[in-house]
Amino acid sequence: MPLPAWNDPELKAGTMVRGALWLVQVIGEGNTFNKEQIREAFPGISQADRRIRGLREYGWVLLTNTEDARLTSEDQRFERAGVPVWNPAARRAASPQKTVSNKEKQAILARDHYMCTICGISGGESYHDDSNQTAVLSVTQRKTVLLDGSEETLLATECKRCRSGSGGSTARADEAMAEIRSLDPGDRRRLIRWMERGRRGTTPLERAWNTYRRLPADARDELRSALQD
Known part of the structure; x- marks a missing residue:
C-alpha cells in the first residue's frame, strides 16, 4: 500500500505522523535536517520539533550532535525509520508504556494541588453525595489528543471513583478548544x-x-x- 503524502490536506493525522512521513518522503534515511526546515514544513505548529523527536519512542533513530559530534547543535540526522506510525494498528501495538517513579508521582500530585483533576475533590475528603466514602488519589496515565491531533500519554491526578468511571477514555484537547470557542x-x-x-x-x-x-x-x-x- 502506498504511503500517504505527508502534506496531504485530507490526511487526518497529527504532527508526529506527518513528521514521520516528511522524514521518509523529503529528507530520506542517512540525511540531515534542521529546525528551520521543520518550521518551514510545519508552519504555525507549536513544538513541531518535539513531536518529531517523539518518534524515538517508536524505534526511529534521529541523531543529534550529542550522538554524532560532526553535527551542529541545529542539525539532526535521520538515521533509520522505525515503527510505521502512520499505520494506527502498528502505532498502538508499539505504544510505549511509561514507568512513573515515586518522585515523579509526588511532583504530579503537588502540581495538581493534591486534588482530582476531574471532580476537584482533595485526598481524604468525603464525597458530598456519600459521606461514608473518602477520596483516594493516584497518578494515572491518560491518553490525550493534543490540539494538533497527535496523541500522547500524559500524567494526571485522579480519585479512585473518577478513574473507574472514565473507563480509560481518551482526553481530547481539540474537543475542549472547540467547546471553548463556542x-x-x-x-x-x-x-x-x-x-x-x-x-x-x-x-x-x-x-x-x-x-x-x-x-x-x-x-x-x-x-x-x-x-x-
Whole structure:
C-alpha cells in the first residue's frame, strides 16, 4: 500500500505522523535536517520539533550532535525509520508504556494541588453525595489528543471513583478548544479567569443551589413549599 503524502490536506493525522512521513518522503534515511526546515514544513505548529523527536519512542533513530559530534547543535540526522506510525494498528501495538517513579508521582500530585483533576475533590475528603466514602488519589496515565491531533500519554491526578468511571477514555484537547470557542465572549473571559486561578468560580445562583442540595429531603420539600406560597 502506498504511503500517504505527508502534506496531504485530507490526511487526518497529527504532527508526529506527518513528521514521520516528511522524514521518509523529503529528507530520506542517512540525511540531515534542521529546525528551520521543520518550521518551514510545519508552519504555525507549536513544538513541531518535539513531536518529531517523539518518534524515538517508536524505534526511529534521529541523531543529534550529542550522538554524532560532526553535527551542529541545529542539525539532526535521520538515521533509520522505525515503527510505521502512520499505520494506527502498528502505532498502538508499539505504544510505549511509561514507568512513573515515586518522585515523579509526588511532583504530579503537588502540581495538581493534591486534588482530582476531574471532580476537584482533595485526598481524604468525603464525597458530598456519600459521606461514608473518602477520596483516594493516584497518578494515572491518560491518553490525550493534543490540539494538533497527535496523541500522547500524559500524567494526571485522579480519585479512585473518577478513574473507574472514565473507563480509560481518551482526553481530547481539540474537543475542549472547540467547546471553548463556542462560548460567548463573556463566558469565555470567565473561563479564562478560572484557568488562571486554577479553580472554578461560582455564581450566587450556583451557591444557592448547592446550599439547597445539601439539605435533607424533608427540609428541601419545606423550602420549596415556602417559596411557592
